[in-house]
Amino acid sequence: MKKIALIWAFLMIGFYTFADNPAIVKIKTSAVCSMCKERIEKKLAFTKGVKDVNLNLEDKVVTVTYNAKKTSVDALKKVIAETGYDADDVQKDETSHSKLPSCCQKSSTGMKH
Structure with missing residues (x-):
């Protein structure tokens, strides 16, 4: 009986681990500065289902x-x-986009803040 309970426990742990396996996506953005980074990361962080966000400004x-x-x-x-x-x-x-600071708009020269 203990073996069955132990097997059942391992199966359930495996199921929950598999079911909560996070997905990862990389999305190209038009961000140009640290304020853009902060804005996008904050907005995505408060999106249901998002576990982690990181915007790399080098490759946007x-x-x-x-x-x-x-x-x-x-x-x-x-x-x-x-x-x-x-x-x-x-x-x-x-x-x-028009409400963003001018340095954050797509036509910006990409000044760093």
């Missing part, structure tokens, strides 16, 4: 670790676009 790629059962790549791109930035093939929301 945001890496998102997320739970695929709670959100999707399309939803993550939409959050970035609604924040005012391009996200791969999803174009920025023009209204949000």
Whole structure:
């Protein structure tokens, strides 16, 4: 009986580990400075299902670790676009983009803050 209980426990641990296996996506953005980085990371961090976010300003790629059962790549791109930035093939929301500081807008020279 103990063997059955032990096997059952290992199966359940394995199931929960597999079920919560996070997905990772890399999304190219139009971010140009540290304020962009802070804005995008904060917005994504508060998105349901997101576990970790890191925007590399050198290549303008945001890496998102997320739970695929709670959100999707399309939803993550939409959050970035609604924040005012391009996200791969999803174009920025023009209204949000126009409200960004001038240094954060796509046409910026990329000044560092």
